[in-house]
Amino acid sequence: MAALGTIILTSNPHRRMTVNPRAVLTGSNDKMRIPYELKQGQSRHFHKLPSGLKMEFIFQKGHGEKFDKSPAQPPPPPPLVFVHGSFHAAWCWAENWLPYFSQHGFDCYAISLLGQGESDSPAGPVAGSLQTHAADVADFIGKEIRLPPVLLGHSFGGLIVQYYLSNIGNEKLQEMERAHPFLAGGVLVCSVPPSGNSGLVWRYLFSKPIAAFKVTLSLAAKAFQTSLPLCKETFFSASMEDELVLRYQKLMTESSRMPLFDLRKLNSSLPVPRMKDSFLGIFVLGAKDDFIVDAEGLNETGTFYGVSPVCVEGVAHDIMLDCSWEKGAQVILSWLSCLNRDQTLGRSR
Template sequence: MTVLPRAVLSRDYKMRVPYELKRGQSRLFHELPSGLNMEVIFQKGVNKTDPDERREGSQNPPLVFIHGSFHAAWCWAEHWLPFFSHHGYDCYALSLLGQGESDAPGGSVAGSLLTHAGNVADFIGKEIRIPPILLGHSFGGLIVQYYVANIRNEQLSETESFHPDLAGAVLVCSVPPSGNSGLVWRYIFSKPIAAFKVTRSLAAKAFQTSLPLCKETFFSAAMENHLVLRYQKLMTESSRMPLFDLRKLNASLPVPSVPKSSVKVLVLGANDDFIVDAKGLSETGQFYGVPPVCLEGVAHDMMLDCSWEKGAQVIISWLSNLNREQTL
């Protein structure tokens, strides 16, 4: 990865409201085979000296975070990168092409499931030494699902399209394997007012200009307005082009099925999620053969919400159990 000096980067921000990194974080750039650069916010895991927290000879898998629409690497850097690095995990938050400080490809959209997952695979294959945990939020969760479906395994022939191995995957308020069309239709018939709000907020991007609508779409009612306003500005600047062509995306779904034992998956949702409903969360859990975890008092942007620690604690507990299983 290429480390760009801060003085240079400050003259060449792609976001007009740049995200200021926290202590211990670095902004790096990974060059893809296309020649385009992908932003990476990195925070190294803190070494644990307590024998109860760090077993001799053990090594925590790195965590690689993938954001959804209207977000970028900064959404993980706010709370979760400091939290997980404090628990001894090296953390890498990626900005997909056309988002955050990453370069934009030619065309009208940032990419497809194939290209986004391929860019993530290129980063992992070249920059990560051991199989990482891949974490995806919202549409980023769908990219993680596609990645998992294309991991190389012993039953498949050697092909470049297969992605490097993972130690596990976490789907955070993820779009289900069938896509978002089912969510939309359920909202239209069961919650028409909510359907109108979601469409206005996301499709028409009204969340960018309406603070109440931004808050209702992404955050809990208890979220302080000054924080919502800050994140609203960052989200508005994060996505210079749509993450997907939704028509082409839905035509390519559902994602391919995978053997249940191939990758350990945590499916994590929020009871106050205004975008992904309970049925969507259940669909994702059934697809991977695991019971989904649904948190009370948390909204769609779990990693930024005022209750962000609830999701982080569930994930760190799951990671600890996963590490324990792999060392037995």
């Protein structure tokens, strides 16, 4: 998945975050050779982490018609911070969803995790761990965002968001000046469930062996990078135009210079702990035609957070890039409107 492929072969089962400095890999080959061209109103920036490494983020300021038309003066819409999964980077949000949500008044930030997109690469074979990626996101939010944002994560980015959520209010981290800043809410988009992908793997092996083989070939062996049909089947709807799939295939191939995680260390971190703030708004969104995260995985995530997941018809795993990307964006926008209204009522009481 924009994440599952990094562990498909396994069957096991704040302000500021201080991390040990890791060397930057320099040279012309450590960034995307096919750069993503920004759309109108978008700008590319780099956030310097405590390690000295720089993390790319694409920003688009909110403008146009506000999403809340109520006569009462609403609070400003919360900023939106987007976290991608494996084989993707900030560009995957910038293509469709950043323009969409910015037009509804939201300031949008899409980050590229270390070793992905135009971000620096750390020394070593992998980009980091669940803990370090969440810490990088926390450092970015603590230093770059003024208001509590809504944090959105796709696929394995969703698992990073879940780990972030579980550490909000962690007193031990606060004492070490590593606290994860408070959020206005969290959105998990086609996310790996809290227990990881092992359940998905076993279900595919026993119920859909051909699909299991294709997913393994596509992601673990990275065959999606060279096979257009396999790339389409893994990430997109069958009706997606081949020309568009080819464009995204090239960007995905260039986006991930190293795996996001060390598989064994990742498994030792799962399942993610429960959230301490049970009142934080969480939205779980899935795609009916998702080739990677099945309905059972979606329901597991919803049950874990005590919410009813929403499954969108007619879209695939890459819900923000698929030919019907508006469907998922519209559902999230509706949820954001309710979230903002509820928070406004809470302040008035």
